[in-house]
Every structure is written in structure tokens, then in C-alpha cells.
Amino acid sequence: MRGRSDVLELAILGLLHETPMHGYELRKRLNLLLGSFRALSYGSLYPCLKGLVGQGLIAGTDASQTPPPHALSGKRARIVYELTADGKEHFAEILSSSGPTTWEDEHFDVRFAFFAQTDAETRLRILEGRRTRLAERLDQVRQSASRTRDRLDEYTLELQRHGLEQVEREVRWLDGLIDNERGTRRVKPEGPGRPAGSATADGADASQH
Amino acid sequence: MRGRSDVLELAILGLLHETPMHGYELRKRLNLLLGSFRALSYGSLYPCLKGLVGQGLIAGTDASQTPPPHALSGKRARIVYELTADGKEHFAEILSSSGPTTWEDEHFDVRFAFFAQTDAETRLRILEGRRTRLAERLDQVRQSASRTRDRLDEYTLELQRHGLEQVEREVRWLDGLIDNERGTRRVKPEGPGRPAGSATADGADASQH
DNA sequence: GTTAGCATGTAAGGAGTTACATGATTTT
DNA sequence: AAAATCATGTAACTCCTTACATGCTAAC
Secondary structure: OOOOOHHHHHHHHHHHHHOOEEHHHHHHHHHHHOOOOOOOOHHHHHHHHHHHHHOOOEEEOOHHHOOOOOOOOOOOOOOEEEEOHHHHHHHHHHHHOOOHHHHOHHHHHHHHHOHHHOOHHHHHHHHHHHHHHHHHHHHHHHHHHHHHHHHOOHHHHHHHHHHHHHHHHHHHHHHHHHHHHHHHHOOOOOOOOOOOOOOOOOOOOOOOO | OOOOOHHHHHHHHHHHHHOOEEHHHHHHHHHHHOOOOOOOOHHHHHHHHHHHHHOOOEEEOOHHHOOOOOOOOOOOOOOEEEEOHHHHHHHHHHHHOOOHHHHOHHHHHHHHHOHHHOOHHHHHHHHHHHHHHHHHHHHHHHHHHHHHHHHOOHHHHHHHHHHHHHHHHHHHHHHHHHHHHHHHHOOOOOOOOOOOOOOOOOOOOOOOO
């Protein structure tokens, strides 16, 4: 019954925070938000909505409440969900948090999608956390690459090279965003010559698992 | 008990085809192969190996067969797996196939990793299938982007733009690879100086048994 | 002599999908 | 009136991870 994945719950809360919606429509918005193509199924969505209602974070206008179906508007007893007061509070809490899970792949995208509603400090913390995380990966991949380089055929090598490039590009993208955020906050010039993130920048570090 | 995912099975068969290995080592190789960072757990690996043994595709030297542990080499009764005749045949069959699942994200990477053992026609078919698949995505994202453009805040917009760019880059990468494949198939003047500058795997066929 | 790393496994559970089941409304 | 699309939901199953359980060997 529990645990319908943080990510999905957060995404739903965020979309319903913008505007109330029924499940079917929510799904379409969700599919754009999450990775932009992976088709989230109803088998995931509806149970999750049910769970959120159970937690009192959202409420659905159940059929009884629906105004008499005007010839044009009534499609079915469709349930329009919206955030409750509790839900709004909960969402705001999540938005101002930034734990170590925050910068994992899926999570990060959703958090980023709601950056417009996130305060500047949290935005920066998340961007930097993400950057550090990716830099770690880069290190790992580079090391293992240099260890195995000559044993590999050209295709595996090319795959490795390409993967590396993708992550490097992602890091540069983050650098740009971070610069931008700092630009709007305060001017803090820092030498751009630190590729392998060391202990710098706040206590964003922390090992999980 | 069944169904340990095509992808994982294929990856294992492929690695064992190169050289026999025991589980612990296999896992490390697998982690490099699959997305290069996601840590596959033993809880996935060992049951999968068991399944493959059950299907008769691989065989493990069970402890009885192991030569007496020489002081230096013996760590434990570690089980070294290798492909059976059936396994080799099965692997070869998979390698020459190219169904529509072949060009989905995870699947594609693994197939690509074993391109050195794949025949040229299948390579080309897979690359082109993948390219078409990505182009489809691109279309979808572009359309939905143009439909929603002005309703979105700058961050969501930036996320969309960045996602689009990533896929575009991926398509260009594939284009390069496809060009390269075609170049090596048709008789092309194999001058000593190949146009090396591009991002494609060069050095055409080279050695490897 | 205890910690760290190698090596193999199992049981429980989380997060999602597919396939099924249902029914209203709009389009052809 | 048939087909497509909107709309909601459930049950079973897939694939993977976490946490647990075991024991050997190398290094400190």
C-alpha cells in the first residue's frame, strides 16, 4: 500500500499544485515531465493517486459533488484532484529540502522541473550536489577506462568514449546553470579549473547506501 | 523463477563468450557494460546465472572439478562459468537477430557492445532502427514542445531544450556510425590516410581474433 | 586477531508494466 | 451502430534492489 515512489508522488503534487486535474490528463502531463517519453501506465498512476488521497495530501471531487453534467462538458464521472492544505504544506516542505537522493537521475529532473517554485538557495544546493555526483561518475568511468583501454575492441571503446562525452556535456550544462544562479544571487568568482570535485562547496557530500 | 530479463542474459552470455569468469568478476565487467555506473546487485546476478545453467546455456565448474588450490590462486571454491555448445549457438542466434525491441535504450547499448562479434548487415540494421526510433522521439518532443511553449516557466523550458539537444546529439552520433559502417561495406578506396577527425570509430576492422 | 576484501547465495519487498475489465461519449 | 477516444480501475507478473546469511583469504 505504501511507497508509491517519491518521484512519482512529487511529480503529481507538483502538477496538481499548478492546476487541478483528473487522472487521465495528469498522465499526459506526467509523461512530458518524466523523461519526456516513458509512458507511465494507469496501473501506476491510479494506485498512487489513491495513496495520496489516503495520506490526505490530495482530494478528488467524487462523483456526488460533480455539478449536473451539462450536455457539453460532462464526459463521465471524472474525478478532478487538487491539493489539500496538508498537501500544499507537504509539497512546500519537499521543495525546500535537498537530501542526497535529490541528485539522482530521475529525482533531479523532477526537482529541476519545479525550480520556479523553489527558493534560490535550495536550487543552488541541488545543482551543486548534482554536479558533484556526476563528477564522481566521471572519475569512476575514466579510471576504469584507462585500466581496460587496450583490451577492448573498437565498438566497446567507442561506446565508452561516447558515454564519457555525454556525462562531460552534462557537467558543463550544470556549470552554466550554476553560474547563472550565482549571477542572480551574489557575485562569487571561482576558478573554473576544478574538474574532479573535491571537498569544496558546503556539506553537500554524504555517502548513502 | 523465470524471465531474468533478456538484457542481462545477453550481457552475461556475451561476456562469457569472450572469456570464462566467475560471478564476482562478471559483476564488475557487467557494471562497466550496462550504463557504466548502475551497480547490478548479486541478488540479480546469481539467480540469473542459475537460470542460464538451468537452460543449459552456460556451465559452472562446480567445486569438485576445481584443481587443488595452489597457495597463490585459490580464493574459495569459486565457480567459473563458461558457455556450453548450446550457449554459443544461442548467443550467435541472438547476435544475428534484430527485432523492434533491439533499439530500445538498454537493449541497444548491450547489442552495440557486442558489435565486434555481429555481422555487418545486422549492425547496420540495428543502427538504422535505433536512429529511426530516436527520430520518432524527437518529433514527439518537438511537437509537444511547440504546443506548450509559452505556458512554461524558464526552468521547465530549459529542461526541455536540454533534453532535445541530447537526443539530437545522439542522432548525429548514430549518423556518424552509420556512415562508417557503409564505408567499410562498400568498396571504398582504402587509402592509408583515413579521414580520422570525426567522432566515429575508426580503424575499421583491425585485429581481434 | 581483527578488519577488509573476495566469493556465493537467499528472502522479502519496492516500483513499475501488461493485460484485463468496465463504461461513457464523440466521431464516422 | 460501430469504432475511436476518454476515463477509471484491478490483478498478476517482471525485474531489480536491500538486507541478510555464510565463509574464506590477505593484510594490518
